[in-house]
Amino acid sequence: MNSTNNTVMKSAAETQQQVRNSLARRYRAERRFRFYGFAAVSAGIAFVVFLFGTIFAQGLSVFQQSYVKLEIFYDPQAIDPAGNRDPDDLVVADYQALVRAALREEFPQVEGRPNLRELYGLMSSAASMELQRAVTSNPDLIGQRQTLWLLADDTVDMVLKGNVSRTAPEDERRLSDQQIGWLSALEQRGDLDLRFNRSFFSNGDSRDPEQAGVRGALIGSLLTLLITLLLSFPIGVGAAVYLEEFAPRNRLTDIIEVNINNLAAVPSIVFGLLGLAVFIGFFGLPRSAPLVGGFVLTLLTLPTIIIASRAALKAVPPSIREAALGMGASRLQMVGHHVLPLALPGMLTGAIIGMARALGESAPLLMIGMVAFIVEVPQGIVDPATALPVQVFLWSDLPERGFVERTSGAIIVLLLFLLVMNATAVWLRNKFEKRW
Amino acid sequence: MSDSVASVDSLKSKAPAKTIGDITVPSPVFSCRDVDVFYGDKHAIKKVNIDIARQQVLAMIGPSGCGKSTFLRCLNRMNDTIVGARVEGQITLDGQDIHDKRQDVVQLRARVGMVFQKPNPFPKSIYENVAYGPRIHGLAANRGELDDIVNQSLRRAGLWEEVKDRLNQPGTSLSGGQQQRLCIARTIAVNPEVILMDEPCSALDPIATARIEDLIDELRESYAICIVTHSMQQAARVSQRTAYFHLGDLVEVGETNKIFTNPQAKLTEDYITGRFG
Numbered sequence: 087m088n089s090t091n092n093t094v095m096k097s098a099a100e101t102q103q104q105v106r107n108s109l110a111r112r113y114r115a116e117r118r119f120r121f122y123g124f125a126a127v128s129a130g131i132a133f134v135v136f137l138f139g140t141i142f143a144q145g146l147s148v149f150q151q152s153y154v155k156l157e158i159f160y161d162p163q164a165i166d167p168a169g170n171r172d173p174d175d176l177v178v179a180d181y182q183a184l185v186r187a188a189l190r191e192e193f194p195q196v197e198g199r200p201n202l203r204e205l206y207g208l209m210s211s212a213a214s215m216e217l218q219r220a221v222t223s224n225p226d227l228i229g230q231r232q233t234l235w236l237l238a239d240d241t242v243d244m245v246l247k248g249n250v251s252r253t254a255p256e257d258e259r260r261l262s263d264q265q266i267g268w269l270s271a272l273e274q275r276g277d278l279d280l281r282f283n284r285s286f287f288s289n290g291d292s293r294d295p296e297q298a299g300v301r302g303a304l305i306g307s308l309l310t311l312l313i314t315l316l317l318s319f320p321i322g323v324g325a326a327v328y329l330e331e332f333a334p335r336n337r338l339t340d341i342i343e344v345n346i347n348n349l350a351a352v353p354s355i356v357f358g359l360l361g362l363a364v365f366i367g368f369f370g371l372p373r374s375a376p377l378v379g380g381f382v383l384t385l386l387t388l389p390t391i392i393i394a395s396r397a398a399l400k401a402v403p404p405s406i407r408e409a410a411l412g413m414g415a416s417r418l419q420m421v422g423h424h425v426l427p428l429a430l431p432g433m434l435t436g437a438i439i440g441m442a443r444a445l446g447e448s449a450p451l452l453m454i455g456m457v458a459f460i461v462e463v464p465q466g467i468v469d470p471a472t473a474l475p476v477q478v479f480l481w482s483d484l485p486e487r488g489f490v491e492r493t494s495g496a497i498i499v500l501l502l503f504l505l506v507m508n509a510t511a512v513w514l515r516n517k518f519e520k521r522w
Numbered sequence: 523m524s525d526s527v528a529s530v531d532s533l534k535s536k537a538p539a540k541t542i543g544d545i546t547v548p549s550p551v552f553s554c555r556d557v558d559v560f561y562g563d564k565h566a567i568k569k570v571n572i573d574i575a576r577q578q579v580l581a582m583i584g585p586s587g588c589g590k591s592t593f594l595r596c597l598n599r600m601n602d603t604i605v606g607a608r609v610e611g612q613i614t615l616d617g618q619d620i621h622d623k624r625q626d627v628v629q630l631r632a633r634v635g636m637v638f639q640k641p642n643p644f645p646k647s648i649y650e651n652v653a654y655g656p657r658i659h660g661l662a663a664n665r666g667e668l669d670d671i672v673n674q675s676l677r678r679a680g681l682w683e684e685v686k687d688r689l690n691q692p693g694t695s696l697s698g699g700q701q702q703r704l705c706i707a708r709t710i711a712v713n714p715e716v717i718l719m720d721e722p723c724s725a726l727d728p729i730a731t732a733r734i735e736d737l738i739d740e741l742r743e744s745y746a747i748c749i750v751t752h753s754m755q756q757a758a759r760v761s762q763r764t765a766y767f768h769l770g771d772l773v774e775v776g777e778t779n780k781i782f783t784n785p786q787a788k789l790t791e792d793y794i795t796g797r798f799g
Contacts, residue, residue, distance in 0.1 A: 335605055405642035409705070411603060412638070413655045414631035414712065423654070424644060 141501075145494025151283035151296060152243040153235040154209065154272060156188040158217065160228045171225045181214035181221070185236065192277070193268060204265055210237040212285065212297045235281060240295040240488035242269060246280060249487055286495065290461045291477065295488025298481070300499050302463045306376055306456065306471030307445065307503065313380025313467060314387060314444050319437050321384070322391030323426075326433070329392075330399040331421050350389035357386045358453025366454060373455035374470040382450045387440030394436020398429035431515045438511040445504055448475040474500040542786045543776040547575040547763075551716055551746045552597060557611035559592050559601065566592045568770040569611070574716070579738060579747045581761030581778065583754060585793065588767040590750045594718050597748065598634040599627050616715075632659050635709035639721040641701035643693030643708070648685050651693040651704055652676060655712035671711055679707035680737050699730025706737060710745070717741065719749040723756065735760050754794060758782050766790045 096104075162169065164187070165179035189205050190196070196205050213236035221227055241260045244250040250259050252266050261269070272278035289299030333339045361382035365371045371378050402425050410420040451457065456472050457480065464471035472480070474496060481493040550573035559567035567589045574580055574597075582590040592601065599620060601607040613620050620630055632655070643651050652672045655661075662668035672689070676682040681703045685696070693704050702722055709717055719738070723731040738747060738760045751757050757764055757778065764781040766774045766789070774787045785791040 403642075405638065405640055406644065407603075408600070408636075408638055409642040409644060412598065412600065412631060412636035413658070413708065414628050415654075415658055416628050419658055423658075428645065 141494050141497050144491055145496075145498045147247050147249075148286055148491040148495030148498075149283050150247075150280040151285065152238040152246045153279060153281045154213075154238045154242075155233060155235050155277040155279075156185065156192065156213075157231060157233050158184055158188050158236075159231050160184065160217075160221065161187065162229050165221065166228055171228070173222065173225075176222050176225060177218065179218070179221075181217040182211075184217055185209055185213050192272070201264065204262060205268065208239055208242055208265060208268065210239050210294060210296045212237040212294070235279075237285060237296055238278065240486060242278075243296055244487050245269060246273075246278070247491075249491075286492070290463045291459055291472070291480070292461060293459075295484075295486045295492060298489070298492055300474065300477060300496050302460055303472050303474045303477035303496065304499060304503070305464050306379075306460075307473040307475075307500075309376035309464060309467050309471065310379040310383060310451075310456075310473055311441060311445060311507075313377060314383040315437070315441060317380065317384040318387045318391055318440060319433075322388050322436070322440075323395050323433055325388075326392045326395030326399060327421055327426070330396050331417065331425070346389050346392050350393060353449075354386055354447050355449040355453060357382050358450030360385065361450060362453045372468050372470075374458050374460065374472070375468045376456075376464060376471050377467040378454050379451050379456050379471075379473065380467070382454055383444040383447060386447065386450060387437075387444050390440040390443065391433070391436045394439065395429065395433040398432025398436070399425060401432060402428045427518065430518045434511055434515045434518070438508055438515075441507060441511075442504060445500070445507065446475055448473070448479055451476050474503065541571060541772045542774045542790075543781075545572045545772075545775050547573045547578075549576065550574055551576050551616065553612075553614045553617075554596075555612045557593070557596060557609065557613060559589070559596060560608045560610075561592075561604070562606045566770055567596070570772045572765060572772060572775055574746055574748060575763065576746050577742055577744070578763060579742050579749060579761040581757035581764045582748065582750045582767060583752075583757050583764060583793070584767035584773075586752075587769075589770045590765075590767045591720050593767065593772075594720055594748055594750050597716065597718055598631050598636055600631075600636065602627065632712050633714050634716045634718060635712065635714035636718045637702070637705050637709055637720070637722045640725055641698055641705055643696070643701050643704050645692060645694055647690045648676075648693050648696070648704060649689040652707050652711045655708060659712055661712065675707040675711040676704075678710055678741070679703045680733065680740075681707055697730070699726050699733060702726060702730070702734060703737065706734075706741075710741070714745065716746045716748065719747065721750050721752060724752060731756070754782070766793065768793070 161184060164183040165181065166176065168175065186202075186206050189209065190202070193205060196202060216234075216236060238246075241250075242265075245252060245259075245261060245266065246269070250261075252269075256263055269278060285297060286299045288301055289297055290302030292298040329339060329342065361378060365378045365381050366373055371381075406424050406428065407420055410424045411417075415423065448457075451473050455470075457476050458470060458472065459480070460470050460472055462469070478493055478496045478500065481489045481496060552574035554570060554572050554574075557567055557570045558565070570593060582594065584590050595601045596609055596613060597620075599609075601609055609621070615630070615633065618625060644654060646654070649672055652675050653662075653668050656668060656671050662671055673682065676685060681700060684700060685691075685704075693701065696704060702725075706717075706722075723734050726734065735756065738749065741747060742762075749757075749760065761778045764776065764778045765772055766781065766785075766787070768789050774781065774785060774790045776786070781790065782794060785794055
């Protein structure tokens with residue numbers, strides 16, 4: 087007995103030495119862990135900087151676009167030969183001829199059909215569309231002269247932005263040497279310049295990069311998210327309040343709870359298929375409509391909002407509930423006056439997460455047809471529309487060089503949208519946040 | 523020590539013990555007969571019979587887990603909110619059964635106010651805390667009346683002088699003792715008949731405790747008060763009648779000075795003299 091005690095028991099000095107040894111080991115482990123954490127955070131920041139750097143480097147140029155200054159003569163011979171200012175005739179008149187005439191005036195020395203065709207190729211077809219809009223809204227312009235900055239073709243734009251080199255061999259670029267010469271001449275006269283790209287923010291989609299804009303997708307996303315928010319927040323909060331505060335605890339509510347948690351993990355494309363089958367197939371709602379998109383994204387965000395809202399309700403101290411009940415408040419008054427205001431910040435956090443996810447979703451929207459090529463900007467919730475992430479996906483697939491910067495530009499718009507949305511929600515949350 | 527443990531064990535197996543002392547009072551506000559409370563399978567309160575007198579403080583004492591808080595919560599049916607809790611027997615308030623279908627639980631709680639162990643003011647302004655009860659019960663016809671009720675309630679709770687200049691500050695900004703007095707003010711703002719207090723001073727320092735005890739003594743003039751306490755000195759100081767609970771049984775009821783000077787039951791004596799609890 088004594089001998090075993092002697093081997094187990096150590097002197098104080100020995101014990102202290104062992105503690106010191108273990109201390110060093112513990113501190114080493116802590117330093118190692120801190121280093122790992124620091125490395126992970128640094129790597130994360132580096133990736134984010136790289137990601138945003140590339141997106142902005144490629145996308146910022148989209149906010150400027152090449153415009154050519156031309157002196158347009160609204161020739162009555164060309165657009166209103168009958169001279170009766172009939173609006174129907176004015177709509178279908180040949181405005182291309184006005185642009186061409188102005189180009190010929192700019193370069194009088196160019197002759198021959200092939201050369202002229204190259205010259206006309208400098209301008210976007212949007213230029214004549216703009217003249218048409220101007221004349222149909224104000225027929226008095228006919229017979230007058232006007233100096234306008236008109237949209238250049240995307241090939242010109244790419245050269246001007248330096249995305250395509252002027253000195254590259256002719257067969258490696260889409261502009262001929264002759265066209266490059268005209269560009270330089272226009273630039274020297276100050277008639278060709280990069281100006282703020284208003285068509286990017288005012289147009290819907292287009293096959294021509296210089297005419298393609300995000301407005302259609304932006305409005306589509308806005309309408310879709312509006313419907314999602316209006317449906318999912320009240321329904322989600324209502325469901326959470328009922329399940330947490332009113333529903334009896336039994337097998338049925340257990341099953342519901344498990345299934346809500348499962349739904350939160352269901353791949354989003356499945357919700358798209360469900361929406362296609364139920365809303366479009368069964369109820370016959372229109373395809374490609376923000377209304378249906380909103381319904382589908384509501385299904386997608388509901389579980390997130392319900393789970394977050396229930397957690398927020400659970401976090402409200404029971405003492406507040408007891409105080410309210412003890413004062414003679416009914417259950418609904420207890421929830422409405424005391425529990426809900428305290429849980430609202432947490433619920434808003436859930437809504438932010440849900441809406442941010444909904445904003446970034448493209449897969450379920452593909453299923454319900456919000457992936458179509460839609461030129462018109464949607465005017466309402468049943469008009470065909472697309473959404474920002476789907477627009478990014480569509481443009482990223484197109485071969486023209488001009489769509490590369492538009493893809494990045496659309497991503498920037500999407501990120502800004504997200505930023506504004508989250509900032510609003512954070513502001514709301516701080517406004518409602520109370521301490522107890 | 524071993525003696526008392528043996529008696530605790532023997533009690534567990536026995537049928538409910540007969541309460542020693544006079545459980546009745548003339549013209550009681552509450553009258554409880556054969557009250558049983560079950561939490562699931564657990565028999566928390568066993569056949570308790572007791573009357574609660576008007577304009578008097580009844581102290582409920584006993585070791586932890588003896589069921590005194592559970593019994594208190596029967597009186598305003600706060601046990602309804604606990605899943606699996608079941609109350610049997612008859613509890614009458616002014617002769618009317620509080621479990622009767624005609625008895626509205628919201629109205630019951632307006633008549634029987636409650637102050638909790640931990641001060642739990644609403645995260646609203648001091649004014650709103652006191653005005654909440656009158657507001658939901660529609661006691662004030664206009665803002666002026668509401669102001670009067672708030673003013674009166676805060677005065678009666680002895681808090682007016684301390685908070686009159688900051689009625690719009692959150693109730694949670696007050697000290698613990700002030701918060702508890704705010705909760706009392708909130709309770710008396712709806713003018714209840716009975717005030718239940720569940721260890722109202724256990725989270726407070728001695729000075730705040732003394733203020734609350736003085737307040738309880740004043741409020742006794744107008745209300746019947748039931749107070750659960752772990753402090754026997756407090757029970758002796760504030761109450762006129764004392765009930766001793768033990769493992770779900772109401773062991774002894776009597777006038778406070780008699781209970782503390784000359785307890786009839788062995789269990790009561792052991793507890794009061796500090797042999798267990």
